[in-house]
Amino acid sequence: MGWAIALHGGAGDIPLDLPADKRQARENALKHCLDIGVSPLKLGRSPLDVVELVVRELENHPLFNAGLGSVLTADGSVEMEACIMDGNTKKCGAVSGLKTVVNAISLARLLMEKTPHIYLAFEGAEAFAREQGVETQEPSHFITPANVERLKQAKEANRVQLDYTQSIEKEVKVETHEVSGDSQLGTVGCVAVDGDGNLATATSTGGVVNKMAGRIGDTPIVGAGTYANTYCAVSATGIGEAIIRGTIARDVAALMEYKGVSLKEAADYVVKNGAPEGTFGLIAVSATGEIAMPFNTTGMFRACASQDGSSEIAIH
Amino acid sequence: MGRWAIAVHGGAGIDPKLPLERQEKAKHLLARCVNLGASALRTNNLSALDVVELVVRELETDPVFNSGQGSVLTEKGTVEMEASIMDGLKRRFGAVSGLSTVKNPISLARLVMEKSPHSYLAFSGAEEFARQQGVEMMENEYFITQDNVGMLKQAKEANAILFDYRIPTTGLENCCAVEADNPTMMNGLPMSVYAPETVGCVVVDKEGRCAAATSTGGLINKMVGRIGDSPIIGSGTYACKLCAISCTGEGEAILRGTLARDVAAVMEYKDLRLQEAVNFVIKERLDDGGKAGLIAVSNNGEVAYGFNTNGMFRGSATEDGFTEIGIWE
Numbered sequence: 140m141g142w143a144i145a146l147h148g149g150a151g152d153i154p155l156d157l158p159a160d161k162r163q164a165r166e167n168a169l170k171h172c173l174d175i176g177v178s179p180l181k182l183g184r185s186p187l188d189v190v191e192l193v194v195r196e197l198e199n200h201p202l203f204n205a206g207l208g209s210v211l212t213a214d215g216s217v218e219m220e221a222c223i224m225d226g227n228t229k230k231c232g233a234v235s236g237l238k239t240v241v242n243a244i245s246l247a248r249l250l251m252e253k254t255p256h257i258y259l260a261f262e263g264a265e266a267f268a269r270e271q272g273v274e275t276q277e278p279s280h281f282i283t284p285a286n287v288e289r290l291k292q293a294k295e296a297n298r299v300q301l302d303y304t305q306s307i308e309k310e311v312k313v314e315t316h317e318v319s320g321d322s323q324l325g326t327v328g329c330v331a332v333d334g335d336g337n338l339a340t341a342t343s344t345g346g347v348v349n350k351m352a353g354r355i356g357d358t359p360i361v362g363a364g365t366y367a368n369t370y371c372a373v374s375a376t377g378i379g380e381a382i383i384r385g386t387i388a389r390d391v392a393a394l395m396e397y398k399g400v401s402l403k404e405a406a407d408y409v410v411k412n413g414a415p416e417g418t419f420g421l422i423a424v425s426a427t428g429e430i431a432m433p434f435n436t437t438g439m440f441r442a443c444a445s446q447d448g449s450s451e452i453a454i455h
Numbered sequence: 456m457g458r459w460a461i462a463v464h465g466g467a468g469i470d471p472k473l474p475l476e477r478q479e480k481a482k483h484l485l486a487r488c489v490n491l492g493a494s495a496l497r498t499n500n501l502s503a504l505d506v507v508e509l510v511v512r513e514l515e516t517d518p519v520f521n522s523g524q525g526s527v528l529t530e531k532g533t534v535e536m537e538a539s540i541m542d543g544l545k546r547r548f549g550a551v552s553g554l555s556t557v558k559n560p561i562s563l564a565r566l567v568m569e570k571s572p573h574s575y576l577a578f579s580g581a582e583e584f585a586r587q588q589g590v591e592m593m594e595n596e597y598f599i600t601q602d603n604v605g606m607l608k609q610a611k612e613a614n615a616i617l618f619d620y621r622i623p624t625t626g627l628e629n630c631c632a633v634e635a636d637n638p639t640m641m642n643g644l645p646m647s648v649y650a651p652e653t654v655g656c657v658v659v660d661k662e663g664r665c666a667a668a669t670s671t672g673g674l675i676n677k678m679v680g681r682i683g684d685s686p687i688i689g690s691g692t693y694a695c696k697l698c699a700i701s702c703t704g705e706g707e708a709i710l711r712g713t714l715a716r717d718v719a720a721v722m723e724y725k726d727l728r729l730q731e732a733v734n735f736v737i738k739e740r741l742d743d744g745g746k747a748g749l750i751a752v753s754n755n756g757e758v759a760y761g762f763n764t765n766g767m768f769r770g771s772a773t774e775d776g777f778t779e780i781g782i783w784e
Binding site: 229230231233235236254255256257258259260261262263264266267350351352353354355356360361362363366379380383384385386389390393394397398 | 546547548550552553571572573574575576577578579580581583584642677678679680681682683687688689690693706707710711712713716717720721724725742
């Protein structure tokens with residue numbers, strides 16, 4: 140028992156020889172975001188507040204594919220999406236197709252709390268954001284030079300880069316310092332539980348490089364990229380289509396609920412059987428404070444901490 | 456060789472005072488769609504995936520139910536349709552949301568599955584893809600029926616109810632007086648104003664392949680941009696090797712309950728049979744008094760349905776000659 144928290148910054152084919160400076164920058168960012176979550180958890184803030192807080196921080200960090208630093212669609216714009224869910228009430232909120240909202244995750248939470256709907260998208264979601272007075276920026280604010288370069292390379296390779304799976308520069312034989320090594324194509328997410336077993340999850344993303352305008356991935360889909368109930372809270376990352384098809388996040392919870400297995404067993408089973416090798420990873424915490432962070436890709440940017448003092452920051 | 460089976464629905468949650476003439480009209484359409492699917496399965500040897508698309512197209516094209524032409528209107532008086540289709544064999548799927556000009560959303564969902572690098576497209580991006588694919592498109596007015604214009608007006612008059620509905624749930628859910636005072640409320644609206652949300656079809660073909668398809672105009676007086684359960688795999692629609700499911704009702708309750716996936720999950724993880732799984736999900740997975748219904752088929756040719764509303768437009772047929780068309784319990 141006790142509080143626990145885990146977060147991720149995407150899973151995929153992260154090169155084992157990721158340059159030390161890049162590795163360090165990401166580890167520092169993970170550590171920073173973990174600390175952002177641990178302090179309020181210790182002070183007794185609700186897990187729902189904590190996952191929102193941590194995901195806001197991950198969104199604001201340009202090294203991760205969410206909020207500022209989101210990857211670009213085929214027409215060079217940003218379309219962000221996010222989902223948040225409270226385990227006790229199973230209340231949830233989800234948004235897609237955001238172009239100006241600084242923190243998609245907070246808009247998802249407002250939707251959950253202020254409207255009778257769960258999921259709003261595109262212009263309707265933007266209109267709701269204006270109505271609620273959340274912070275917005277020009278669409279260009281979210282576009283980083285690294286992502287302009289990624290889109291260029293993806294277009295040259297003439298494909299939708301669905302994941303880290305292949306580093307694009309190998310195919311097109313362009314060595315670009317800015318982009319090599321980590322395609323920044325996952326998602327960000329956070330799951331947390333407090334000492335009373337209250338659970339919450341949040342996931343946010345810019346989607347996949349060179350995606351068609353209007354594409355929706357697994358992140359905002361309750362039961363796919365994001366799910367929480369009274370057993371556990373889960374956030375998944377990887378190839379969206381595979382995660383939706385495998386109802387990955389719900390299945391971790393369903394296995395605990397219907398088969399009575401532990402969080403670790405459930406998470407390991409889903410990572411092995413829920414979708415093909417090389418497609419995704421997930422983070423999860425249970426009501427009793429267990430943590431699981433399995434993945435079937437080369438790596439997953441991840442971090443966790445729990446009340447018993449254990450803590451981990453890892454990539455591969 | 457397995458046995459084929461088909462089930463269709465036209466939404467759950469029906470005004471008990473629905474005029475008999477409209478009930479008859481709905482039953483005729485359900486019967487026509489069941490027969491359409493059954494004869495395709497019997498004689499043409501179409502796959503389950505082809506049949507669910509065929510049947511849902513028919514339901515969309517007829518204005519009787521809320522999808523395609525006849526879709527209910529958003530708060531702005533427009534139509535925003537959504538749909539999803541799933542093939543149980545490989546669990547491939549396609550989904551669309553926010554369509555305002557595509558005549559048959561379910562066919563666009565299938566094209567998203569087969570011709571795009573993605574699985575789910577929405578709003579202007581989905582419309583753009585529709586133009587690229589050359590599917591049949593109509594002016595938004597085509598989808599708007601006079602009935603729905605009137606319904607929107609009534610819903611707006613009852614607006615306070617819609618927005619009071621979810622917000623004060625704490626404290627109210629344990630209060631049985633609320634239930635008793637409002638016996639015919641759904642989605643925060645009096646049943647007389649409420650239009651069932653969705654159409655759907657599930658099929659298992661002779662080779663034991665399962666498929667599901669769901670299509671809707673969504674919730675009357677919804678906010679522009681609102682997405683419900685119909686396009687969400689695992690909530691409104693799900694198919695795998697074991698079974699196929701299509702849900703209808705209060706979208707938000709279905710989403711929270713991941714209703715469609717859970718029918719399959721309790722079969723997979725608890726070894727329940729299809730009808731047991733359906734009963735379990737309707738009883739256990741709809742929290743806060745959420746109201747919904749669903750239809751399902753299994754790979755061995757069983758058909759099942761369940762609902763906790765006061766009715767669900769439904770029809771089904773199986774290879775051994777069983778047929779049923781129903782509205783009430």
